[in-house]
Amino acid sequence: MQYKLNVGVLEPGDIILVGYNDDNARQIQERTKSLYSHAMLYWYGSIIHAADIVITANPSRLLFEEDEPVRILRLKQEHRRPLQIKCLIEYARSFVGTFYDIEALHAMRDGEEVKPNPNRQMCSKFVAQCYDYVCLDLVEDYELCSPEDINRSDLLCEVEDPLLEATQEDIDFTKSFDVTKKQFKAIWYFLRILNRKFPEEDIVSLKQLEAFVEKNPSKADEVLDLLNQTEYFRLWELEKEHCQYLYNEEEFINKWRDCAVKQAIAVKNDCQRIIEEKRGDILAYKMKIETIGDIAYYRKMIELRENIISTAEERFAMAEKVLAKKRVVKIKLPIL
Secondary structure: OEEEEOHHHOOOOOEEEEOOOOHHHHHHHHHHOOOOOEEEEEEOOEEEEEOOEEEEEOHHHOEEEOOOOEEEEEEOHHHOOHHHHHHHHHHHHOOOOOEEOHHHHHHHHHOOOOOOOOOOEOHHHHHHHHHHHOOOOOOOOHHHOOHHHHHOOOOEEEEOOOEEEOOHHHHHHHOOOOHHHHHHHHHHHHHHHHHHHOOOOOOOOHHHHHHHHHHOHHHHHHHHHHHOOOOHHHHHHHHHHHOHHHOOHHHHHHHHHHHHHHHHHHHHHHHHHHHHHHHHHHHHHHHHHHHOOOOHHHHHHHHHHHHHHHHHHHHHHHHHHHHHHOOOOOOOOOOO
């Protein structure tokens, strides 16, 4: 029997602990005397976590076996501040694309001294560091923490009913096209070839890439050529092509059923965040064009964000139609 996350109980900022059933996971569980080997963050209908790189994922695509324990933890009510959660999530997203600290993982697994690389991430370090950023110390030292350290944090409480039994439809969905895997492969491949091109820079995240281009505008065309070797600029198009339920209210309702309202609200929140963020990016790139130069890399990045905004507006409108059918009060898109 397989199980899925109970997305109906999840809230932004929740931490998901998992004890995967593989050799590395079991060794970490044994070394840390824990049921858990991996930690993830939930945010606005998505999971963000440090795997091979820091990446986002659809929580409905995660399946668990009977012998893989799962626990959802949430900040206790006295510590919860909406602005802190918002800032935490924005900070977490800045790490997307960051490489995993394989050496530190092996040291933890083998019971050796862990020497974390500040330019790499591990799953539990990533979660605890994001909370530390908003002045919430889940653990004593986020650089050296394990999933079990997070599990024991006094700031957190357990959320009941973390799992539901997976249906055949749920299982089939996990095997269908996944745009986030495409995103993962595109970013991973790009950063690998970028580091081969500029090995002295050790660029391991998209945020660091922007700083590199700003510092070295003469190399922007080389960077753009490398990006064009991936599907990075087509990811928005692929999502629209393969995830029609995000653009059709009937398909959306049929997919989410009892959770349709909560998921529609999550879609709207996510779309509002995306639109606001991408509009800010466009303004920033236009300022860079004025101050650094009218380079093709910046023009391409503006075009990408305009396409992302367009699809986000379509998803927002779809979610509003879902809520209208479910007789939920309409929430208008704010003028930013």
